[in-house]
Amino acid sequence: xxxxxxxxxxxxxxxxxxxxxxxxxxxxxxxxxxxxxxxxxxxxxxxxxxxxxxxxxxxxxxxxxxxxxxxxxxxxxxxxxxxxxxxxxxxxxxxxxxxxxxxxxxxxxxxxxxx
Amino acid sequence: xxxxxxxxxxxxxxxxxxxxxxxxxxxxxxxxxxxxxxxxxxxxxxxxxxxxxxxxxxxxxxxxxxxxxxxxxxxxxxxxxxxxxxxxxxxxxxxxxxxxxxxxxxxxxxxxxxxxxxxxxxxx
Numbered sequence: 001x002x003x004x005x006x007x008x009x010x011x012x013x014x015x016x017x018x019x020x021x022x023x024x025x026x027x028x029x030x031x032x033x034x035x036x037x038x039x040x041x042x043x044x045x046x047x048x049x050x051x052x053x054x055x056x057x058x059x060x061x062x063x064x065x066x067x068x069x070x071x072x073x074x075x076x077x078x079x080x081x082x083x084x085x086x087x088x089x090x091x092x093x094x095x096x097x098x099x100x101x102x103x104x105x106x107x108x109x110x111x112x113x114x115x
Numbered sequence: 116x117x118x119x120x121x122x123x124x125x126x127x128x129x130x131x132x133x134x135x136x137x138x139x140x141x142x143x144x145x146x147x148x149x150x151x152x153x154x155x156x157x158x159x160x161x162x163x164x165x166x167x168x169x170x171x172x173x174x175x176x177x178x179x180x181x182x183x184x185x186x187x188x189x190x191x192x193x194x195x196x197x198x199x200x201x202x203x204x205x206x207x208x209x210x211x212x213x214x215x216x217x218x219x220x221x222x223x224x225x226x227x228x229x230x231x232x233x234x235x236x237x238x239x
Contacts, residue, residue, distance in 0.1 A: 020206065023199050030196065045169040052163055072149045079146060097149075104152055111160045 005087055019074045022067035029064040049115060058112045065108045069101045134220040141198040144191035151188060186235050193227040 036057075042048050051057060076097050084090040131139070161168040175181055201219050204210055210219050 020203060023203065027196065027200065045166040048169065049163055068152070072145075072152070075142075075145045076149060079142065100153075104156060107156055107160075111156065111163065115163055 015074045015077070019071060022071040022074075025067040026064060026071065029060060029067075032060070052112065053115050061112060062109060066105065069105055073097060073101055132217070133224070134216055137194070137198050137201075137220050137223050140194055141202075144195045147191050148188070148195060182238050186231065186238060189234050190227065190231040193230050194223070197223040197227045 036051075040047075040051060042051065052061075077094065080090050080093050084093060158172060161172040163169075176185065201210075201223050204219070205216070210216055
């Protein structure tokens with residue numbers, strides 16, 4: 001009988017797969033962003049702001065950041081599962097990380113759409 | 116089970132092979148990158164808020180110590196990037212033999228360090 005815990009691994013393929021899909025999204029975004037910076041010269045603030053106002057930049061960046069946050073969650077969860085043995089402490093750390101990532105998500109959207 | 120085992124779990128005596136070293140670096144840098152997310156978001160916000168905050172951020176980033184930290188983070192990102200691509204390849208069953216796996220671990224170090232140095236030269 002496998003001992004199942006609330007904060008144990010969910011014995012699933014989902015997170016494993018999500019970790020890889022988000023990685024691919026981030027890698028593609030990174031390469032495209034490098035291309036953008038090589039092609040589009042950022043001379044001053046106004047150029048810089050105009051670049052990030054473009055809808056394609058906004059949506060691509062939000063997609064990238066959501067991938068970062070989901071990817072970070074799975075990675076940290078793996079680290080906690082490996083090193084934090086106490087279920088209560090592990091759960092507390094999960095709550096802290098998830099809360100931070102939810103706040104980062106709102107903050108990210110705010111940064112990009114308040115221009 | 117009278118034999119004392121395991122024999123070597125002293126972290127300072129374990130000699131990890133290169134693929135093991137880049138694996139633990141992948142983990143450490145991943146955690147580091149998570150910890151600096153709020154800093155990066157704040158920098159992004161400052162850069163986009165107003166010409167004043169943009170210039171303020173620029174002058175902070177011109178400080179040599181700040182540049183060094185940025186370069187460190189660039190290295191962390193590039194290492195995590197390169198090692199991550201290696202893991203994707205391993206998952207797809209490319210280069211899983213001992214020889215190729217060791218060679219690709221070397222390539223991860225070489226490529227990420229070379230790109231970091233290149234960006235460092237551009238930063239200074």
